Amino acid sequence: MKNNQSNQLLGYVAILFAMLFWGFSFVWIKQLLINNFPVFTIVFIRLVLASAVFVTLLKLQKKLQHIERSDYKDFLLLAFYEPFLYFIGEDFGLKYVDASFAAVIIALIPIVISITMYFTDKEPIRWEFVVGALVSMGGVLMLTVSPNGQMTFNLKGTLLLSLAVLAASGYSVQLTRLLKKYTPATVTTMQNFIAIPFYLPFILIFDIHQWPSLNWNFSSISSLICLALLCSAGAYMLYSYSVKQLTVSKTCVFTNLIPIVTLLTAAAIGQEAFTSIKFWGILVIVVGVTFSQMTMKRGRMRE
Numbered sequence: 352m353k354n355n356q357s358n359q360l361l362g363y364v365a366i367l368f369a370m371l372f373w374g375f376s377f378v379w380i381k382q383l384l385i386n387n388f389p390v391f392t393i394v395f396i397r398l399v400l401a402s403a404v405f406v407t408l409l410k411l412q413k414k415l416q417h418i419e420r421s422d423y424k425d426f427l428l429l430a431f432y433e434p435f436l437y438f439i440g441e442d443f444g445l446k447y448v449d450a451s452f453a454a455v456i457i458a459l460i461p462i463v464i465s466i467t468m469y470f471t472d473k474e475p476i477r478w479e480f481v482v483g484a485l486v487s488m489g490g491v492l493m494l495t496v497s498p499n500g501q502m503t504f505n506l507k508g509t510l511l512l513s514l515a516v517l518a519a520s521g522y523s524v525q526l527t528r529l530l531k532k533y534t535p536a537t538v539t540t541m542q543n544f545i546a547i548p549f550y551l552p553f554i555l556i557f558d559i560h561q562w563p564s565l566n567w568n569f570s571s572i573s574s575l576i577c578l579a580l581l582c583s584a585g586a587y588m589l590y591s592y593s594v595k596q597l598t599v600s601k602t603c604v605f606t607n608l609i610p611i612v613t614l615l616t617a618a619a620i621g622q623e624a625f626t627s628i629k630f631w632g633i634l635v636i637v638v639g640v641t642f643s644q645m646t647m648k649r650g651r652m653r654e
Contacts, residue, residue: 362596366605369589372581374612378620379574379582386566389558390442393578394434395550400579402544409540416537425525429538430545432522434583440515447508454495454610456512458488460519461604461643467520468600472527480600483643487607490639493632494610523599526591535591543583604643607636 383393409415418426445453461484468474529538565571593602611633617623 365589366593369586372586386571401584429525435549436518444511447505487639490635539587
């Protein structure tokens with residue numbers, strides 16, 4: 352019992368650090384975009400660097416597990432859902448809608464994942480989770496909505512963002528199944544390695560002609576290294592570890608904390624103003640996420 356509680360605590364610590372790294376990622380990506388790095392190129396280099404480092408490390412430490420032939424399809428689907436399909440939907444969706452609308456659609460991910468896991472793995476949907484997820488979604492809206500309260504709707508952008516939401520759901524199903532046999536380090540490393548060929552055609556069609564104009568400086572190189580090691584590898588490993596300890600439904604709602612990290616980081620470096628409505632938005636998200644982790648039973652509340 353004590354060991355189980357300790358593992359759960361480590362699961363919560365892991366997911367908080369994962370959200371911290373993913374929250375920072377938007378600042379690093381912005382630096383790369385300023386230095387003329389196209390989106391596909393950014394993701395491609397992230398995956399190559401992450402794979403090279405962690406395949407080497409795990410091989411040297413003999414901790415990279417052998418993948419059984421029967422699991423090839425599951426790993427292929429995992430990498431196809433995330434990072435490939437998810438980033439296609441999210442990055443291209445942002446080209447057609449504003450950030451506030453996109454944030455609200457992406458904030459639906461925890462609820463969609465919970466529904467998907469109910470039908471695929473019979474994982475029960477707790478009402479506390481649904482209420483907490485909806486409350487945190489309201490907080491995300493408060494953080495991202497423009498001062499005039501308007502959001503831009505575009506069908507193409509909405510469909511692309513919906514693709515990202517569905518990809519996250521498919522990823523969660525595959526991740527849950529693979530974690531029953533493989534460690535988070537093996538799953539994440541193979542996921543990144545397998546995803547690399549998915550991006551090659553898009554690099555050749557859309558990005559390669561822009562490569563001569565890439566601005567290779569300390570800012571861009573350090574951003575790529577941080578994105579590769581902390582986000583593509585580290586954050587996904589921490590997320591997978593948390594899923595293994597807490598279940599995917601409990602873990603996924605923490606993704607609504609990402610806008611908080613991004614906002615605070617942007618405000619700290621002067622990229623964005625910190626207003627009272629954003630303070631209340633942060634508070635609402637934290638309350639929602641916290642409530643989603645609780646269970647009401649016979650008039651008592653326990654975590």
